[in-house]
Amino acid sequence: MQKTTLIGLPTARITTNAELAAAGYLARYNGGTRETYRVSLKILWDWCGNLGVDVLDGMRRPILELFARYLEDERGNSPATVAHHLSIVRGFYSFAEIDGYIDRSPAAHIRMPRVYQDESKTLGLDRMELGSLIQSARASSPSDAALITLMGMLGLRVSEACAVKIEDYQYVERGHRCLRLVGKGGKPATIPLPVPVLRALDAAAGDRTSGPLLLRRKSGEPMNRKAAALAVRRLCKASGITKNVTPHGLRHSFVTACLDAGVPLRDVQIAARHSDPRITARYDRARHNLDRHAAHTVAAFLAGAA
Known part of the structure; x- marks a missing residue:
């Protein structure tokens, strides 16, 4: 049975920096947390694949802003869910910068939706x-x-x-x-x-x-x-x-x-x-x-x- 990476690609096919950066980022976490983070990154991966944008080399802040609008408008995610996905994506790019895959994180200044909670x-x-x-x-x-x-x-x-x-x-x-x-x-x-x-x-x-x-x-x-x-x-x-x-x-x-x-x-x-x-x-x-x-x-x- 063919093994898969944390992004859903065969292990033998981890050939790009983006795949390796994602695998390394997700390897920091265990169990349900890792799976939750994997799902958020896969949403980004699939969206970028449909646009023909490379997740690392072709990524810029405006593209991530469009990704946020995609989560809101096309997927119909609530502000809390959008903030959840974006925080995971932002963490991924932060570590990609730390590990030297990119010079600067394109997600550093992305606009996060405001999430309000009625404590009552x-x-x-x-x-x-x-x-x-x-x-x-x-x-x-x-x-x-x-x-x-x-x-x-x-x-x-x-x-x-x-x-x-x-x-x-x-x-x-x-x-x-x-x-x-x-x-x-x-x-x-x-x-x-x-x-x-x-x-x-x-x-x-x-x-x-x-x-x-x-x-x-x-x-x-x-x-x-x-x-x-x-x-x-x-x-x-x-x-x-x-x-x-x-x-x-x-x-x-x-x-x-x-x-x-x-x-x-x-x-x-x-x-x-x-x-x-x-x-x-x-x-x-x-x-x-x-x-x-x-x-x-x-x-x-x-x-x-x-």
């Missing part, structure tokens, strides 16, 4: 909703229960939850049973397992002592991101939850549950493994944006006059 809409499930979802998952199957528990009670990312193996949570450190994993950016983490979480994981493992912890209900194959998203949607429906909840929404729910339970912001940042405390602070602001909105104060102030 980023709330996850509340305590009662998350509790109901966990109950529905327990009634569904041990694997479903473990999936929801890992994301909703430990705050794991969906890729991290799907990658958990039975061997990964057999460690005992300072009296705590712990889960060890490698998270986003290749960062290792050790997470203590509360009793309800441990029970859910043991039930999902059953008599097995090794291999993937989470298995799909019908096929028995290892859980992946797509299967996890479908499971979350199905379990939310069974719980009567009408919100559009994604796997990441459960991680979001974990963070807001921590804050609502009175966990200090710094400890929540550590538990969520956020590299920047401002990320965690956004969750804290989002919880009270509507409750503390100035409109309430103004309405009360004008109550006697209006």
Whole structure:
């Protein structure tokens, strides 16, 4: 079977500087991140191929500006998605400059779309909703229960939850049973397992002592991101939850549950493994944006006059 490069070309055919630069850039990353970056670069590759433009030697900033318009107008990508693709492309050209393939990055001054986020809409499930979802998952199957528990009670990312193996949570450190994993950016983490979480994981493992912890209900194959998203949607429906909840929404729910339970912001940042405390602070602001909105104060102030 013929091997392919990270851009989708046979390994034996890496003959251009552009192909080698892309392979070297993507080799910096692992797993899902590498695949995500590969997809963005392939979009650029295909677009340049249709125009007859060389990705390295023929690239100029105006061409990349046209590429951004292609993402917006022809592919119909949202500003956030366009910014995502362009940031990956910009990283590629930065390293192509560092590695000496080009003199200057043509993406250095490309216009990035502004991405706005309404923090009031980023709330996850509340305590009662998350509790109901966990109950529905327990009634569904041990694997479903473990999936929801890992994301909703430990705050794991969906890729991290799907990658958990039975061997990964057999460690005992300072009296705590712990889960060890490698998270986003290749960062290792050790997470203590509360009793309800441990029970859910043991039930999902059953008599097995090794291999993937989470298995799909019908096929028995290892859980992946797509299967996890479908499971979350199905379990939310069974719980009567009408919100559009994604796997990441459960991680979001974990963070807001921590804050609502009175966990200090710094400890929540550590538990969520956020590299920047401002990320965690956004969750804290989002919880009270509507409750503390100035409109309430103004309405009360004008109550006697209006």
